[in-house]
Amino acid sequence: SSTGRGEKERTLGIIKPDGLSGNYTNRIKQVILESGFEISKEIVIQLDEQDAANFYAEHSSKIFFTDLIRYMTSGPVLVMILEKEDGVAHWRNLIGPTDAGKAKITHPHSIRAMCGIDLEKNCIHGSDSHQSAEREIAFFFKEAPLDEAVRKHDEL
Ligand code: RTP
Numbered sequence: 456s457s458t459g460r461g462e463k464e465r466t467l468g469i470i471k472p473d474g475l476s477g478n479y480t481n482r483i484k485q486v487i488l489e490s491g492f493e494i495s496k497e498i499v500i501q502l503d504e505q506d507a508a509n510f511y512a513e514h515s516s517k518i519f520f521t522d523l524i525r526y527m528t529s530g531p532v533l534v535m536i537l538e539k540e541d542g543v544a545h546w547r548n549l550i551g552p553t554d555a556g557k558a559k560i561t562h563p564h565s566i567r568a569m570c571g572i573d574l575e576k577n578c579i580h581g582s583d584s585h586q587s588a589e590r591e592i593a594f595f596f597k598e599a600p601l602d603e604a605v606r607k608h609d610e611l
């Protein structure tokens with residue numbers, strides 16, 4: 456949901472290992488910028504199994520979980536904070552449906568249609584709600600210095 460008229464909403468995007476190794480980064484960023492998003496932060500990182508399991512904890516009981524963790528740890532990922540009015544909904548719309556194979560038919564202009572392959576290897580992630588976005592942004596970009604100082608002070 457939007458944060459209000461004229462105000463930007465943050466969301467999280469991840470170019471998954473297949474997107475990065477397939478050299479889709481520049482094309483994806485072009486689509487992002489042309490669609491009116493600002494990329495306010497970005498990092499390239501290699502997730503380990505624990506990171507990926509924590510990030511996708513909501514799927515821990517699914518049959519595809521083990522495959523998902525293997526996929527997300529198969530190489531580095533590029534994590535971005537994206538900002539736009541009603542950013543969460545616009546970003547989900549821009550990446551397209553989870554199954555990239557189907558996206559090629561039903562949403563040919565989506566990012567998943569451009570660089571994904573199937574239900575698993577869909578090349579890009581998008582937060583599914585405002586609340587998820589804030590959790591996921593904190594997961595990758597802990598705004599540490601102040602928070603940490605406050606916590607340490609509270610522990611004294
Ligand atoms: P994401 O969280 O990565 O943006 O994807 P999503 O919301 O469209 O889909 P979600 O249900 O959250 O699934 C997370 C990721 O798990 C992989 N997946 N594999 N083999 C399968 O049945 C299956 N289903 C999902 C995909 O990589 C999906 O993006």
Ligand code: MG
Nearest residue numbers: 580581582583
């Ligand atoms: Mg999801």
